[in-house]
Amino acid sequence: MAKITRRKLLVTASTSAVAVGGTAALFAGLRYDGSMASAASLTSETANTAQLASSSSKGPLVAYVGDVTKGEVHIMFGQQEVVVHNPALVHQLLNSVH
Amino acid sequence: MSSHREAPEISKDPVADNTDTYAFVSPDQPDMVTIITNYIPLEGPDGGPNFFEFGEDVLYEIHIDNDGDAGSNITYQFRFHTETRNPNTFLYNTGQITSIGSANWNRPQFYSVTRVENGRSTVLATRLTCPPCNIGPRSTPNYASLAQQAIHTLPNGVKVFAGQRAEGFYVDLGAVFDLLDLRPFQNLHLIPSPAANGVNGTQFVNVHTIAIQIPKNQLTHDGSEPTDPKSAKSVIGVWGSASRQKMKVYDSDSDQMVAVGPWMQVSRLANPLINEVIIPLGKKNLWNMQQPKDDAQFVEYYAHPEVANLIPVLYPNVFPNLAALNASKAQRTDLIAILLTGIPSGIIPGFQNYTGATQADLLRLNMAIPPSSNPNILGILGGDLAGFPNGRRVFDDVVTIELRALAGVTYPLVAPSYKPDKAASLVTDGVTPSSSGLTYLSNFPYLGTPYDGFDHPSS
Numbered sequence: 001m002a003k004i005t006r007r008k009l010l011v012t013a014s015t016s017a018v019a020v021g022g023t024a025a026l027f028a029g030l031r032y033d034g035s036m037a038s039a040a041s042l043t044s045e046t047a048n049t050a051q052l053a054s055s056s057s058k059g060p061l062v063a064y065v066g067d068v069t070k071g072e073v074h075i076m077f078g079q080q081e082v083v084v085h086n087p088a089l090v091h092q093l094l095n096s097v098h
Numbered sequence: 099m100s101s102h103r104e105a106p107e108i109s110k111d112p113v114a115d116n117t118d119t120y121a122f123v124s125p126d127q128p129d130m131v132t133i134i135t136n137y138i139p140l141e142g143p144d145g146g147p148n149f150f151e152f153g154e155d156v157l158y159e160i161h162i163d164n165d166g167d168a169g170s171n172i173t174y175q176f177r178f179h180t181e182t183r184n185p186n187t188f189l190y191n192t193g194q195i196t197s198i199g200s201a202n203w204n205r206p207q208f209y210s211v212t213r214v215e216n217g218r219s220t221v222l223a224t225r226l227t228c229p230p231c232n233i234g235p236r237s238t239p240n241y242a243s244l245a246q247q248a249i250h251t252l253p254n255g256v257k258v259f260a261g262q263r264a265e266g267f268y269v270d271l272g273a274v275f276d277l278l279d280l281r282p283f284q285n286l287h288l289i290p291s292p293a294a295n296g297v298n299g300t301q302f303v304n305v306h307t308i309a310i311q312i313p314k315n316q317l318t319h320d321g322s323e324p325t326d327p328k329s330a331k332s333v334i335g336v337w338g339s340a341s342r343q344k345m346k347v348y349d350s351d352s353d354q355m356v357a358v359g360p361w362m363q364v365s366r367l368a369n370p371l372i373n374e375v376i377i378p379l380g381k382k383n384l385w386n387m388q389q390p391k392d393d394a395q396f397v398e399y400y401a402h403p404e405v406a407n408l409i410p411v412l413y414p415n416v417f418p419n420l421a422a423l424n425a426s427k428a429q430r431t432d433l434i435a436i437l438l439t440g441i442p443s444g445i446i447p448g449f450q451n452y453t454g455a456t457q458a459d460l461l462r463l464n465m466a467i468p469p470s471s472n473p474n475i476l477g478i479l480g481g482d483l484a485g486f487p488n489g490r491r492v493f494d495d496v497v498t499i500e501l502r503a504l505a506g507v508t509y510p511l512v513a514p515s516y517k518p519d520k521a522a523s524l525v526t527d528g529v530t531p532s533s534s535g536l537t538y539l540s541n542f543p544y545l546g547t548p549y550d551g552f553d554h555p556s557s
Binding site: 059060061062064076077078079080081 | 343344347349356359
């Protein structure tokens with residue numbers, strides 16, 4: 001966990017990762033290649049695709065919301081898991097599937 | 099089965115399903131201990147074209163506790179990597195495989211071995227080759243020789259093998275899960291039928307084996323040679339496990355599953371048949387995810403085992419003393435000792451495998467007990483201190499041993515006035531290696547040559 005800061009994770013999550021779970025969980029594994037265009041609409045912050053492509057971090061990142069009422073997002077990258085409390089993000093994610 | 103498909107979740111994940119764990123002083127190398135963990139239950143030998151292989155996305159581990167706290171002091175980790183040499187054919191092999199380096203093997207599998215001790219990891223080897231599955235005489239002629247090439251010697255004299263083997267565990271599956279029927283005694287069952295010989299339900303199938311042979315002094319807490327059976331330092335606790343990363347996603351770009359997140363244990367196994375018949379259905383998935391040091395939460399299932407309660411009901415008037423013991427609500431402290439703490443000194447002459455008060459499902463091996471020159475498949479019950487529950491050898495009849503223990507034959511160890519029923523020392527499912535025609539190797543990796551898909555006896 002120490003290698004990923006909370007701020008970095010929040011930015012990463014809000015710009016690229018989407019996964020919403022409620023009574024029925026949905027998972028979405030996202031790449032850093034900017035291919036998940038639909039996620040960009042979730043936030044006003046947009047990452048430059050070239051920045052992501054040049055990142056030293058590679059591989060999939062998965063965010064999982066086990067219970068939308070708790071506002072917690074479990075973010076998994078490599079063999080790490082970080083839990084961030086961000087009700088606003090969860091609200092945005094929910095809106096994207098409603 | 100010993101631990102094949104024993105819990106609802108793991109029954110859907112065979113690649114990560116621990117089926118048996120063995121630990122014994124090597125009969126041909128008495129200065130070494132062999133530990134075996136098997137995975138992938140009930141492999142049909144003809145199960146092509148995608149024959150069985152280890153999971154690249156599974157962390158396979160063998161754990162050793164050598165200081166009595168039921169934690170893992172030494173862990174051997176195994177990670178697998180699979181290659182497809184020619185993606186433009188459906189064939190597992192594009193010609194005869196006569197050596198494990200053969201380019202004709204289209205799905206070669208390789209693995210690494212890492213030893214973790216006190217949190218420090220040492221990679222012992224990388225890109226070790228597995229043998230292919232035993233396909234048939236045209237594809238894998240002289241399979242025994244082929245498999246022999248897959249035995250690798252690592253630094254410090256450690257030997258490893260990872261690949262397909264014949265199933266060595268034997269049990270009358272069809273009978274025991276038919277309301278605990280035991281064919282030799284089914285004339286006495288509540289729903290009787292004529293007595294018959296046992297039928298080995300795991301005959302003619304294969305498993306995937308990870309076997310490691312380690313000098314004893316690399317397993318003791320202080321690096322000493324275990325020579326005194328009475329010493330606590332001579333006893334180790336062993337278990338195998340399989341873990342998966344927490345999240346798995348189907349990636350349509352690569353057409354494969356992608357795993358991320360921390361490792362989560364999904365299967366473990368030390369003593370045979372524990373999660374199978376001691377732990378109830380509602381706790382089996384949980385049990386697989388727990389660490390042995392936390393097993394005190396399950397002690398009530400050992401203290402009042404369901405099988406012990408069922409035996410007198412299903413075999414009326416055959417086990418009156420066991421029925422009375424059950425009715426007394428007395429705790430089965432014999433089973434708790436044998437399976438959760440080890441047997442202390444003073445109970446069985448010349449023997450102990452006690453690891454302390456921590457209740458944990460560990461396969462406890464007293465490494466100072468030499469291999470038997472005349473092994474008895476009933477292990478300690480048969481007067482052979484080198485067999486189960488002092489570790490477990492590949493041929494030990496763990497079904498009969500545990501049936502008899504559950505039926506009360508071991509209760510006098512803690513309550514000398516208890517008189518077991520006569521039937522308790524006779525009860526068996528009627529399956530033995532000789533009755534099933536099972537053969538084992540006399541040297542590493544000890545489990546027999548896997549059945550081939552072309553001409554195995556059930557074809």
